[in-house]
Amino acid sequence: VIIFSELQKSLLEKLGVPGNKIKVIPNGIDTDKFTPGNSEFKKKFNGKQIYTYLGRINPEKGIDDMLKAFTRSNLENAQLVIVGGGSQEKVLKAIYGEEPNVTWTGVIKDEDKRIDILRGTDAFILPSQIEGLSLSLLEAMACGAPTVATDVGSDGEVLSDGAGIIIDPMKVKSHLGYTLKLLYDHSDFRKLLSLKARERVVEKYS
DSSP states (O other): OEESOHHHHHHHHHTTOOGGGOEEOOOOOOTTTSOOOOOTTGGGGTTOEEEEEESOOOGGGTHHHHHHHHHHHTOTTEEEEEEOOOTTHHHHHHHHTTOTTEEEEEOOOOHHHHHHHHHTOSEEEEOOSSOSSOHHHHHHHHTTOOEEEESOTTHHHHTTTTTSEEEOTTSHHHHHHHHHHHHHHOHHHHHHHHHHHHHHHHHHOO
16 A cells, blocks of 8 residues: 555554555655745845745635735735635635735746746745645745645645644634744744755655
8 A cells, every 4th residue: 555644654554454565655856856046036026025825726725814814914025925726716816816915826837937936935835724745845845945834634744843834724824823923033944944844855755
């Protein structure tokens, strides 16, 4: 039985599958392609800190809670960039589309453009209520983005032991609001998380 996390292995063992019949093979990405580097995208925002979400804009992704937390935090020199599309896009854009500190890029299929955005990201946010093992999370970490994610699926496992910030999926608005202010105010902390994120992906998810 091939699965992609220790969490899944533990669950299967509790259900009676022998441990010697289970092999953990995590999702992996090309860490030679997804690397830290200069970003043309970041130059568009005149020195602002960039907070990025990349993925589907669907209810289970928790984007509404992320938008509430970000807009209530009043981070004047920060821009929330939402990359992707989905069933909730029109509704959320109707509510938040006029926010000057929120940018909606739509779906970006060009991998080089997505890498450029991730390289310019001061923090990557994944507020999902449901996940397996997010490839966009691994890609952001490989590009050196400090990462905040909910403890769902295997994302908490990826960020364990200081590789990122793990928040409670039931308390996204309050926990993310506090975390955003912490990251916004402490550049040294962001730099440390950047290094830890890259190291973790190269070590375990390449």
